[in-house]
Amino acid sequence: MGNPMTEQTQTSEVQSSAQGETGKNPGIIRVEGMHKWYGDFHVLKDLNLTIKQGERIVICGPSGSGKSTFIRCINRLEEHQQGKIIVDNVELTDDIRHIDNVRREVGMVFQHFNLFPHLTVLENCCLSPIWVRKIPRKEAEASAMEYLERVKIPDQAHKFPGQLSGGQQQRVAIARALCMKPKIMLFDEPTSALDPEMIKEVLDVMIELAGSGMTMLCVTHEMGFAKTVADRVIFMDGGEIVEEAPPHDFFSNPQEPRTQQFLKQILAH
Amino acid sequence: MTESTMKPPKKALTPVKWMREHLFSTWYNALLTVVVGYLVVTSVGPILNWALFDADFLGADASDCSGAGACWLFIDQRLNFFIYGFYPDELQWRVDLMFLLLAVAFVPQFIERFPARKWFGIFGMTGLPVIGYFLIPGGLFGLEAVESTKWGGLMLTLILAYIGILASLPIGILLALGRRSEMPIIRGLSVVFIEVWRAVPLITVLFMASVMLPLFLPEGMNFEKLMRALIGITLWQSAYMAEVIRGGLQAIPRGQYEAADALGLGYWRKMGLVVLPQALKLVIPGIVNTFIALFKDTTLVLIIGLFDVLGTVQSTVTDPAWQNVAVEGYVFVAFCFWIFCFGISRYSQNLERKLDTGHKT
Numbered sequence: 122m123g124n125p126m127t128e129q130t131q132t133s134e135v136q137s138s139a140q141g142e143t144g145k146n147p148g149i150i151r152v153e154g155m156h157k158w159y160g161d162f163h164v165l166k167d168l169n170l171t172i173k174q175g176e177r178i179v180i181c182g183p184s185g186s187g188k189s190t191f192i193r194c195i196n197r198l199e200e201h202q203q204g205k206i207i208v209d210n211v212e213l214t215d216d217i218r219h220i221d222n223v224r225r226e227v228g229m230v231f232q233h234f235n236l237f238p239h240l241t242v243l244e245n246c247c248l249s250p251i252w253v254r255k256i257p258r259k260e261a262e263a264s265a266m267e268y269l270e271r272v273k274i275p276d277q278a279h280k281f282p283g284q285l286s287g288g289q290q291q292r293v294a295i296a297r298a299l300c301m302k303p304k305i306m307l308f309d310e311p312t313s314a315l316d317p318e319m320i321k322e323v324l325d326v327m328i329e330l331a332g333s334g335m336t337m338l339c340v341t342h343e344m345g346f347a348k349t350v351a352d353r354v355i356f357m358d359g360g361e362i363v364e365e366a367p368p369h370d371f372f373s374n375p376q377e378p379r380t381q382q383f384l385k386q387i388l389a390h
Numbered sequence: 391m392t393e394s395t396m397k398p399p400k401k402a403l404t405p406v407k408w409m410r411e412h413l414f415s416t417w418y419n420a421l422l423t424v425v426v427g428y429l430v431v432t433s434v435g436p437i438l439n440w441a442l443f444d445a446d447f448l449g450a451d452a453s454d455c456s457g458a459g460a461c462w463l464f465i466d467q468r469l470n471f472f473i474y475g476f477y478p479d480e481l482q483w484r485v486d487l488m489f490l491l492l493a494v495a496f497v498p499q500f501i502e503r504f505p506a507r508k509w510f511g512i513f514g515m516t517g518l519p520v521i522g523y524f525l526i527p528g529g530l531f532g533l534e535a536v537e538s539t540k541w542g543g544l545m546l547t548l549i550l551a552y553i554g555i556l557a558s559l560p561i562g563i564l565l566a567l568g569r570r571s572e573m574p575i576i577r578g579l580s581v582v583f584i585e586v587w588r589a590v591p592l593i594t595v596l597f598m599a600s601v602m603l604p605l606f607l608p609e610g611m612n613f614e615k616l617m618r619a620l621i622g623i624t625l626w627q628s629a630y631m632a633e634v635i636r637g638g639l640q641a642i643p644r645g646q647y648e649a650a651d652a653l654g655l656g657y658w659r660k661m662g663l664v665v666l667p668q669a670l671k672l673v674i675p676g677i678v679n680t681f682i683a684l685f686k687d688t689t690l691v692l693i694i695g696l697f698d699v700l701g702t703v704q705s706t707v708t709d710p711a712w713q714n715v716a717v718e719g720y721v722f723v724a725f726c727f728w729i730f731c732f733g734i735s736r737y738s739q740n741l742e743r744k745l746d747t748g749h750k751t
Binding site: 223233 | 643645646648649650651652653654655656659663664667668671745
């Protein structure tokens with residue numbers, strides 16, 4: 122019978138100690154000794170990473186290196202089994218209320234856009250602000266239009282996602298995430314499913330967003346983007362963080378042999 | 391961008407060309423056309439003669455029927471019984487009012503430009519059953535009580551089908567969600583419920599509800615036979631509905647669930663706002679199929695002594711005062727069922743077209 126009480130105290134302790142530490146350690150995302158398995162397969166191995174508010178991180182690596190899994194752990198679309206992930210002073214545990222609180226502050230953009238096809242562009246953007254943030258519809262729509270303008274497609278607001286091109290859909294997806302006014306944006310290979318001529322329009326929006334001081338975590342193969350906006354580039358392989366460096370050092374002077382090999386392969390042509 | 395002014399070439403189609411293309415394209419198609427044409431020509435005449443030209447519409451009893459064609463005055467004479475069962479004549483306005491409200495709620499659904507028709511539909515699904523709950527049995531607000539044993543005919547058919555349809559959809563949705571739940575207890579209970587009810591024939595369910603259930607219930611807790619039948623039909627139907635809806639839920643890509651999660655919608659809003667609207671739309675044909683099947687299955691209540699529209703007709707065609715009116719009776723029943731089932735089907739096609747936002751993710 123005493124158990125729930127103890128648990129309660131423990132949870133609040135974790136939170137208060139986390140809050141106490143913010144002064145010393147301003148990491149908005151802290152990953153400490155994190156491991157993840159799919160069945161017996163060890164996908165993520167002892168990841169440690171602290172990301173400061175406003176930092177822009179690009180994660181790259183060969184396919185199967187666990188970079189998408191890692192980014193999906195940060196808003197708990199995937200569960201980690203060992204170690205700690207603390208996002209915006211909340212530790213991700215099984216407690217579903219904490220997770221929903223975290224998810225409200227963390228926007229995510231997916232490789233395949235994942236817009237809601239039965240809702241118009243504007244409704245896609247307003248859904249969560251109205252139902253989760255409880256913002257009045259008028260206000261939510263006005264704010265959504267601002268974001269749609271920012272991603273340069275206000276004229277498509279009343280169309281359905283199925284009527285838009287891939288690049289337009291991805292920009293709507295970015296606007297939809299921004300409408301929740303998140304503190305952190307996660308991008309999971311946002312340009313990988315796009316035709317070449319549409320990649321630029323999405324990257325332009327992301328570059329503009331990076332300039333606004335948003336904390337961003339991008340899994341991407343766009344090395345040009347990494348060079349332009351990233352504060353740090355993280356290279357993952359085999360479920361581990363192999364190397365982590367500012368883009369200039371990362372591209373001109375990679376330390377690890379695996380990084381060198383990867384860069385040689387992708388920059389070959 | 392310059393708008394192209396070129397139009398696709400028009401295909402000129404004369405009647406002769408059309409026939410050559412559609413009716414006589416090959417020798418076997420030509421043969422089929424001739425044979426089917428012959429059958430149609432030879433059968434339409436006698437059917438029309440029987441149903442219309444030689445039929446008797448006016449009169450008071452069997453002696454007014456010549457016997458050359460259909461004896462429709464039988465239907466006319468007994469229509470009251472076919473529609474209301476044993477519901478007292480002077481109180482039938484209550485049933486008529488319900489018929490009228492039903493029409494008010496659902497006829498606008500077929501008219502594309504009817505103002506605020508959504509609200510008429512919502513009334514049909516919420517207000518209408520509540521009004522019916524008080525109006526048809528009476529006993530409150532000074533309305534004279536009419537025992538459910540006196541209900542019958544088309545009215546009973548509609549009550550059974552309407553309540554069955556209306557209640558089974560939400561229960562089916564919950565069961566389908568339960569079966570896909572991550573919580574083992576909820577999933578287990580849903581699976582057991584669905585598998586048990588779906589594996590039992592409706593006749594058995596009705597029989598259990600009317601004969602066996604009272605034996606198990608404590609003394610004095612016995613509620614009406616109709617109510618028991620309704621509960622049986624609803625639970626049985628929910629199991630079917632759950633499986634149809636589960637099919638829809640499984641067709642929704644994982645990305646939709648993840649996008650809803652990433653927005654912090656939480657379980658119920660994710661399901662209610664994102665997943666179910668898409669899943670239900672996908673399975674409209676399956677849902678309507680189940681509805682129509684249920685509508686016709688309500689005739690099985692005959693075996694527990696409830697007289698639906700088929701039951702009333704069947705008991706009348708054996709009436710010695712009328713002879714050889716069985717065909718007319720059954721044609722009438724078939725027509726009643728066809729009208730409603732066709733209506734449901736048309737409405738669902740409307741709905742599908744309206745909800746189609748031209749996309750696949």
